[in-house]
Amino acid sequence: MAEGGNFTTYDAASDAGRLAAVMAAVADAAAPAAAFSAAHPHVAGAAAAVAAWLFIKQCLAPRRAKTAPRRKRATSIGSTKLMLQGLLPDPNYDCVINARVGFSKGLPSVPEVKAALAKKVAPFQQFHSVPVVCTTRGDYVWAPVALDLEHHVREEEVAAGGMNRRVDDILNEKLGPKEQGRPWWEFVLLRDAGAASGVMLVRVHHVIGDGVSLMEMFADVLHTEAGVPLAEAAGALFRPSRAGAPAAGVFAALRRAAALPLAAVDAARCLAALALAAYVGRDTPSAFNCTARGLPLKRNRFAVYLPSHSVALVKLLKDKASAADATGARVTVNDVEFALVAGTVRRFMEACGEDPQEATLRALTPFGVGEMACPVTRYATLLRNYFTLIANPLPVAAPTPLKRLAAAHSAWAAVKNGMMVPVAFAFHRAASAVMPWANLKDVAARLQTRHAVVFSNVPGPQIPVYFAGAEVTSSHMLFPNLSQQVGLLSVNGWMHGALTVASDLPRAKAQELLAGAFAEELHGLAAELGVPSSFVEENLKDTSGAGPAGAAPAPRPRRREPTGTQ
Numbered sequence: 001m002a003e004g005g006n007f008t009t010y011d012a013a014s015d016a017g018r019l020a021a022v023m024a025a026v027a028d029a030a031a032p033a034a035a036f037s038a039a040h041p042h043v044a045g046a047a048a049a050v051a052a053w054l055f056i057k058q059c060l061a062p063r064r065a066k067t068a069p070r071r072k073r074a075t076s077i078g079s080t081k082l083m084l085q086g087l088l089p090d091p092n093y094d095c096v097i098n099a100r101v102g103f104s105k106g107l108p109s110v111p112e113v114k115a116a117l118a119k120k121v122a123p124f125q126q127f128h129s130v131p132v133v134c135t136t137r138g139d140y141v142w143a144p145v146a147l148d149l150e151h152h153v154r155e156e157e158v159a160a161g162g163m164n165r166r167v168d169d170i171l172n173e174k175l176g177p178k179e180q181g182r183p184w185w186e187f188v189l190l191r192d193a194g195a196a197s198g199v200m201l202v203r204v205h206h207v208i209g210d211g212v213s214l215m216e217m218f219a220d221v222l223h224t225e226a227g228v229p230l231a232e233a234a235g236a237l238f239r240p241s242r243a244g245a246p247a248a249g250v251f252a253a254l255r256r257a258a259a260l261p262l263a264a265v266d267a268a269r270c271l272a273a274l275a276l277a278a279y280v281g282r283d284t285p286s287a288f289n290c291t292a293r294g295l296p297l298k299r300n301r302f303a304v305y306l307p308s309h310s311v312a313l314v315k316l317l318k319d320k321a322s323a324a325d326a327t328g329a330r331v332t333v334n335d336v337e338f339a340l341v342a343g344t345v346r347r348f349m350e351a352c353g354e355d356p357q358e359a360t361l362r363a364l365t366p367f368g369v370g371e372m373a374c375p376v377t378r379y380a381t382l383l384r385n386y387f388t389l390i391a392n393p394l395p396v397a398a399p400t401p402l403k404r405l406a407a408a409h410s411a412w413a414a415v416k417n418g419m420m421v422p423v424a425f426a427f428h429r430a431a432s433a434v435m436p437w438a439n440l441k442d443v444a445a446r447l448q449t450r451h452a453v454v455f456s457n458v459p460g461p462q463i464p465v466y467f468a469g470a471e472v473t474s475s476h477m478l479f480p481n482l483s484q485q486v487g488l489l490s491v492n493g494w495m496h497g498a499l500t501v502a503s504d505l506p507r508a509k510a511q512e513l514l515a516g517a518f519a520e521e522l523h524g525l526a527a528e529l530g531v532p533s534s535f536v537e538e539n540l541k542d543t544s545g546a547g548p549a550g551a552a553p554a555p556r557p558r559r560r561e562p563t564g565t566q
Helices: 015-026 033-039 041-060 077-085 110-120 163-171 211-218 250-279 311-324 333-351 401-417 420-434 437-450 507-528 533-538
Strands: 002-004 007-009 096-103 129-133 140-144 153-158 185-192 198-205 302-305 308-310 361-368 387-394 453-459 465-467 470-478 484-491 494-501
Touching: 077 129, 077 140, 096 163, 110 153, 110 185, 153 163, 163 185, 163 198, 163 302, 211 361, 211 453, 250 420, 302 470, 302 507, 308 311, 311 333, 311 401, 311 494, 311 507, 333 361, 333 387, 333 401, 333 453, 333 507, 361 420, 387 401, 387 420, 387 453, 401 507, 470 484, 470 494, 494 507, 507 533
Parallel strands: 007 361, 153 185, 361 453, 453 484
Antiparallel strands: 002 007, 096 198, 096 470, 129 140, 185 198, 302 494, 308 494, 361 387, 465 470, 484 494
């Protein structure tokens, strides 16, 4: 299992993970099973039985021969169909994935953007079609329409100092082309008044595809300085690690056979845990997990831009934490970022006069199944919506940054080494097949309001990236969800993070407290691991737009061991 795309990516290619692979093969839904159980306990039992039957059936099925990679895959019952009809019982909610993209020397021109999109984006079916529901069960078809890029690429001039506010305003708007009956996406170029600088806001409705698919697709649009598409540039994109060919011989076969019963027992345990989730209550109400984000949905979401920090710094912290652990734990970049988010929430609660020791908060993480595009059929096939959500405790009660990191590592190791992800995929598919649409919307709302935050960490290209000839220096993932949302995206050696939140506090106050809390947590963890504060400062930069317009990007940091202690 590895992190990738818009989600944590589940990699089920190795022979040792065959049980996980067959579970993922029958899995195809997005409405999480815990939410089904919480809203309708009587459905949970039936769904568990169906999921178990599908699991056994696939385990006994003969192994298929390997085929060439393909992009085409049917979208799941619980994702595209549900999003198409409205994910929540609230007409104001629109599932739009947003990316705020910053450039080094100014925005590309509108004609340059249109040319890039006409060549690399328009050929995809979902980008030149609209979804049309054709049955009472929500079945749909993609109906081609005339694509006029004039309606999908627009430019605005923003007054000095008003960029972040304008981005927030757009986040709370419905997707214009969708409302006009056009394909459900747009690019908005926001230029600083009287200057060439600005940001580009990419808006794509979630019905078009999940984050893993969109990441793969846009790899054709982005390119290197030499003009080579990222999809073709060696080492540019994240690839989930895959085990090599299965070991041959009798003993290897016996080891694999012995692992099957153990995995089956773990799968049964996970099914039972999902069914018992009907009795899980809401997260503790707090200043972070606040009333401003409830239903009916208010158009009050805004972005909090966390200090951008180098991937080299995060890797140094994870390596030092791994070396300091007597158990030999292998801390990951994802563990560090998850712990930093937990510490940010804890410090925010303390600043609001609350005691995090008594709080129980959880984070939902989307898991997707990656499938790289086939070059032959890339533009003729479908994007995917193939994901599930897994809940993890947010260790806000742990008293120190290092203990929060240890708790984060423990939680993620349990998920990655167990059967919860593949079982959840199968459970969700089975449950969504029997749930009425009204109930699906109801449990989707229950899921979002029961959990404090959605956490997404995306490993992006670690080389200089260009779009329409302009160098990309930052990219922030912004998703105005019902729950609070954390998006982390790494580009060219830098990790860019943002929270898309609603708050009972004034916007400026919440932004100041949350961004400051993240910086304090990062410095606190570094201090516990013996990393000097000066080294941390060297590996931080502001990409929020608060700095001087058109400022040159900081150079890509190099990994080096700091000397001395704080």
